[in-house]
Amino acid sequence: MTDTGPATESRTTSPDTATPGTPGTSPVWYARPAAREWTCSPAPAEVRAFHATLPAYAPTPLTELPSLAAELGVGRVFVKDESARLGLPAFKALGASWAVDRVLAERTSDTPVELVTATDGNHGRAVARIARQLGQQAHVFVSQAVHPGAAASIEGEGAWVTRVAGDYDQAVREAAAAARAEDSVLVQDTAWEGYEEVPARIVEGYSTLFAEVDEQLAAAGVGGPDLVAVPVGVGSLAQAAVTHYRSRGTRGPALLAVEPTEAAPGLASLVRGESVTVAAGETVMAGLNCGTLSGLAWPVLRDGLDAAVAVPDAEALAAGRELGALGVSSGPCGAAALAGARAALTGAGARERRAELGLGAGATVVLLSTEGTAANPHGSV
Known part of the structure; x- marks a missing residue:
């Protein structure tokens, strides 16, 4: 990877002083336009070929929504609709399937293996589905914030579910401890020192x-x-986005990270210039309710993200309802992308934020709607 040096421009709004979601005020915001000059190595080419071999694989829709383009003051808006990915209502099976395939390919024993993970919902269900399809067992640890319906969906895949009296970070710690048993493998989408290979997959x-x-x-x-x-x-998904767009050798698009105001370790880390842990509160964006960034993701996001913004639950829920009315099933986590784009491109201070993102009136915007309403029982709240 190549670092082109420190940012030549940056602007931050401190999470301690800004009031996101208040009409007429600027959102909690971080920007580093120099990120578009940073480069890195691409993902392996064989990943796409692997997914194409899966019986349920098909590209998910990229839906153009002209009404959103008019609202946001850009040329075109497309929504990547991940509400039906490999038979599940979220994108997570893409990562879990490739990682599990690599884990099993590298094992020297043919004995069944227990796949262990922690989850706020979608990742755990993806691991459980893949384990069932491959004749393996899954043990999934869920935090206390996980909706009972989401936990039941994981159990419906045949997984053993352990409910943790704590947040997502506590669930990860307990899953990691359980995976130390013989014939158990941790399949976690967050990395820390000494545990990096599977998250990288x-x-x-x-x-x-x-x-x-x-x-x-x-x-x-x-x-x-x-x-x-x-x-x-x-x-991890933002890390994949940065890797994809910063590995082409040409100046790529602006990349905007969107988090809940109640759980925004990425924004806090970018503002501080170092990875920090925040106390995650309650949020309907359950799949984003994390207090610590993946150790692998942090340096990539630090160097390759253009901007970050935090959005409140009410704005994510409203965005989900509006996407639904436009024909895109989107739970609060997926709809956060639209809420974040609105926070960045409209309202007080929008002219400055658009300039930092390098966006003109003819710009093309892609919103990643990472889950459908079926993935998150909060989606209809």
Whole structure:
């Protein structure tokens, strides 16, 4: 990876002083325009070929929504609809399937293996589904914030579910401890020192989503996006976005990270210039309710993200309802991308934020709607 040096421009609004969601005020915001000069290595080319071999694989829709383009003051808006990915209502199976395939391929024993993970919902269900399809067992740890309906969906895949009296970070710690048993493998989408190989595979798996976007935009007569809005939990999908767009050797699109105001470790870390843990509160964006970024994601996001913003639950829920009315099933986590784009491109201070993102009136915006309403029982609240 190549670092082109410190940012030449940046602007931050402190999470301690800003009031997101208040009419007439600027959102909690971070920007680093120099990020578009940073480069890195691409994901392995064989990931897309692997996914194409899966019986349930098909590219998910990229839906153009002209009414949103008019609202946001840009040329075109496309929503990547992940509400039906490999038979599940979220994108997570892309990463889990590739990681599990690599884990099993590298094992020297043919004995069954227990796949262990922690989840706020969608990742755990993806691991459970893949384990069932491959004749393996899954043990999934869920935090206390996980809706009973989401836990029941994981159990419905045949997984053993352990409910943790704590937050997502506590669930990860307990899953990691349980995975130390013989014939158990931790399949976690967050990394820390000493545990990096499997999370790296999960990030690689997400590269298929962006390869699809490239092909779908080309079919729509668009050379590429000018802005991509990515919901962020532990940061693995955002890491995949940065890897994809910063590995081309040309100046790519602006990349906007979107988090809940109640759980925004990415924004806090970018503002501080170092990875920090925040106390995650309650949020309907359950899949984004994380207090710590993945150790692998942090340096990539620090160097390759253009901007970050935090949005309140009410705005994510409203965005989900509006996307639904436009024909895109989107739970609060997925709809966070639209809420974040609105926070960035409209309202007080929008002219300055648009300038930092390098967006003109003819820009193409891609919103990653990472889950459908079926993935999150809060989606209809």
